[in-house]
Amino acid sequence: MPGTSTLAVEVTHVSKNGFWLLLGDEELLLPFSEFPWFRQATIEQLSTVEWPSPDHLYWPLLDVDLSVESVRHPEDFPLVSAIAASPSLQRDAPQAARP
Incomplete structure (x- = not known):
C-alpha cells in the first residue's frame, strides 16, 4: 500500500525576525510578528514541516x-x-479589583 504523498517543503533560513519556507519554487517569509506561535520554536520544530496538500502546511512537533x-x-x-479578549483568561494579565 503506497504512503501518503507530500509536496516538497523546506525551511531555508531562520533569523530573529522570522523564517523562510521554500514551497516548490516559491520562497515565503513567516515573520514572527505575524506568526507568533513559532517565535519560541527550536530549529528542529520549525524544520519538521509537512506540505500534505497545495494549501495546507503542518508542523507536527x-x-x-x-x-x-x-x-x-x-x-x-x-x-x-x-x-x-478576556484578561481574566490570561495568566499574566492584572486582575480587575472586585468591589
Whole structure:
C-alpha cells in the first residue's frame, strides 16, 4: 500500500525576525510578528514541516496547521483569539479589583 504523498517543503533560513519556507519554487517569509506561535520554536520544530496538500502546511512537533494562503497574505487572516479578549483568561494579565 503506497504512503501518503507530500509536496516538497523546506525551511531555508531562520533569523530573529522570522523564517523562510521554500514551497516548490516559491520562497515565503513567516515573520514572527505575524506568526507568533513559532517565535519560541527550536530549529528542529520549525524544520519538521509537512506540505500534505497545495494549501495546507503542518508542523507536527508544534501541532500547528496553516493555510498556504495565510502565509502568502497574512493581512487577510488576522489573528483573533478569545483569550486575548478576556484578561481574566490570561495568566499574566492584572486582575480587575472586585468591589
